[in-house]
Amino acid sequence: MVTATRLVGRVKFDDALLKQDLKVLSELPLLREQYDEFGSGTWINHSLWNRTGEWTDTQYSDYDHPAIRTQAGAATPYLSKIIEECFDIEHLRMARVRNLVDGLVIPHTDFLELSEEKDRYIRILIPLETCIDSYHTEENFGVFRMRKGDIWILESTLPHGALNLTSDNRRILSLDFQYADILNPHYSLIFKDPSIRDESIRPALVSRTKLEAEDLQDYLELLSTSFNDKDDAEHILVKLSKVHLRFESPVSDIYKNLTEVAKMTRRQDLVEHCEKMQRFYIGSRLMNERFPLRRGIY
Known part of the structure; x- marks a missing residue:
């Protein structure tokens, strides 16, 4: 399965319920991030679903059972409802809310350290709270903005990164799926609710100029x-x-x-x-x- 970076749909949030959950996450104690060398500035990650069910466990690893909801996931019922009703939780391996404030996600490639075939992993990103001066970039796709509710499939086995040039929150729901049990899986398998899939939505691409x-x-x-x-x-x-x-x-x-x-x-x-x-x-x-x-x- 070749999963190129693309915008594949949109979630329409209940803003009042979403704000309640984001407030809960804002009040959680800060943890030392397992992958803090991948961020510069303020980069905060909260695990909602993972391998162990412990919200303090921020490490991604190979395993062969559905992700378990953490204490943070239980405390954010609206986000958990979105995950359960919209996506394939049987193959979900991690759900995180990632906040980048006045900072950089250092350009990197994901899954280098994992043993499984890389084409069995799908990562999607859904902005929950964004700002006008935050950007994502991927080796082949270029520079783009993710708008609130957009569902982005990210080809994370290619170099990619993110920047927020402001002091405003840029919070994204990151979902990782693993399809080790399916031969040549198609990314459409992630959708439990097909109504949120819409590949006709035009992405917000950033125009760049040539550097002499x-x-x-x-x-x-x-x-x-x-x-x-x-x-x-x-x-x-x-x-x-x-x-x-x-x-x-x-x-x-x-x-x-x-x-x-x-x-x-x-x-x-x-x-x-x-x-x-x-x-x-x-x-x-x-x-x-x-x-x-x-x-x-x-």
Whole structure:
């Protein structure tokens, strides 16, 4: 199954009930995020359904039974109702609400550390609360905005990322499905309620312009003047991600340019650090492998 990134439908929310559930999530204690190296700035994840049923369990892993509703899922009955009535919970493996505020989801590829065939996984994203200056990007699809209620299938085995340039909430319901028991599954299997499927909805694509080679070179040289130690790599990665929003280039070019900046410093340790970042985020990594980054510099 090849599941290209696409907009496949829309959920019409009851705003009053949705706000009640989002208020509950806002009042939960903050946990250390299992995947905090994938976020810069404020990035908060709440597990509603997962492998163990424990809301403190934020790790995604292979398993062969339906996801279990967590305490956070039980405390957000409207969101759980949407999940149960609209989607295939038999093959649901994780449901999370992910909030990005004034921050970056570092460009990465998902499922690198999992053992199963990658074409058996489907991830969808549904914005619950969004803002005008928040964006998503995917290697082949480009840069786009997700509007409230949109149902996006994300080709998460390709490099992708997200940016929220504001201090407003950008909360998204992320649902992961696994179809290890079905040969050549079609993504339409995720829908329990077919009425919410509508592929005629036009996506909100972001128009970008060409970045001339000499302009890029000048900017990379400027960035190299502030690249003094490994901690600076994340700060430069954020700046390169912002450039990616406005100028045509695939997501993976962000790492190519980051390494080029490191080479301009003539510091082999910085070059090796950036090459390790590229491998970890979009190349290959092991289960429970970590890549510690300095926090809160967005």
